[in-house]
Amino acid sequence: MRGSPEYQASLLIRKLFREGSKKIERTDPTHQHYQKLSSYNTADTYKNTLINLIYFAKDNWKIKDCTKINSDVIEDYLYEKIDSGISQQYLERLSSAIGKFEIALKQFMREEIGENRHYDFSIRFAIVNEARRTGMVVDNYHNRAYKNPQQLIDSLSNPLHKIAAFVEYEGGARISATTLIKLDQLLGYSVDPIIGIERGLIMTREKGGIRKEVMVSIETYDQLKRHVDVNGLFKIDRQQYMKDIRDTCKRLDIKPEGSHGLRWSYAKRRMMEYSRAGYTYEQSLQAVSWEMKHNRANITEHYLGG
Incomplete structure (x- = not known):
């Protein structure tokens, strides 16, 4: 047509x-x-x-x-x-x-x-x-960032789920990009130009086969690399991952916001990092939008409200 x-x-x-x-x-x-x-x-x-x-x-x-x-x-x-x-x-x-x-x-x-x-x-x-x-959707809009994402991730029962959660929280990756990671996606280390700290680079496979990079901490990258070196790839079950997050939230008595609540937390943290580096709000918003693989800045702005 x-x-x-x-x-x-x-x-x-x-x-x-x-x-x-x-x-x-x-x-x-x-x-x-x-x-x-x-x-x-x-x-x-x-x-x-x-x-x-x-x-x-x-x-x-x-x-x-x-x-x-x-x-x-x-x-x-x-x-x-x-x-x-x-x-x-x-x-x-x-x-x-x-x-x-x-x-x-x-x-x-x-x-x-x-x-x-x-x-x-x-x-x-x-x-x-x-x-x-x-709990990925609710009856009304609200801020879905976790107040203490580090505590949530550290409390997950499955060590592999912790790695996936850190890739979402530290790199802003989508859940679809964290459930399967292969050796050729691990690109080594590079300095994050915004915060001036060395980070690990992961190539994620996005919509339509498009490949983009996300940055995670050296600790998360090394854990991921060790697992891939031993097992040939990193792979988790999406449903079990979501269940682990949900059960952990219940155990910690915090509102479950799904794994994408970690992306909300990433957006808030990353916006502050851009701000400290001297970027305007509009510049920060657009940059974080691109990092989160959004084509439009107004989508990322949803993560900052409430």
Whole structure:
């Protein structure tokens, strides 16, 4: 499909919208209006979500044709939104819109291209459930940085989880970048130009295969390197990692904010480091945004409120 994200989203919404269709028709698998939209407001809301998603795919995955969006893009998009500090209600609305996106794509490919292409965005259900269960989203916005991240990490039960948590807290890495690290991603040591201290460099694999560097303490880097030298790679189970954080928070009587609460803590600490180095607020915000692999500074600003 060609055209701007706005144009592509409009074409797909036209496949879904049927003015005046009744609920009994939209829920009847045998009716021609099955799974359609009848509300202008809902259609407009979903259209805006699709536009945002298509821009995300274009900016981060170099996908300009929305018919080429797959479940990997959907997963990345939802986790990016969760990272920005959205509410549970908003995440659920995004999931619903993505469900309609899947339906519209199938219909468009069938009717306009003559192809029964398979799309499966069911990963959205697992992400929403995980976000609810682990406290990654809440009913209202609040500051999610841990007051004492060092205590939390030191208290984790699994030593490997401690390493992953330090990579998130010290380097601002996403959880997806910490669950699997290979030897070729360990790049040695370099001086952090902002604080003037030697740090360990890790190459993380980000959206669309893009590689970026994060800096961690020498202690964390050396622990990670020793593990990889012995075992060939560093690998942890994401669900067990999240459970360890959740259980540890309960044991310490602190509010669980998931592993991404460590990224919030990173953002706050890193902003202060840039400030001490003489950077303005705007310069610091943009720099930290790039370090956290955000394309827009206003996303990182969510981490600083409250």
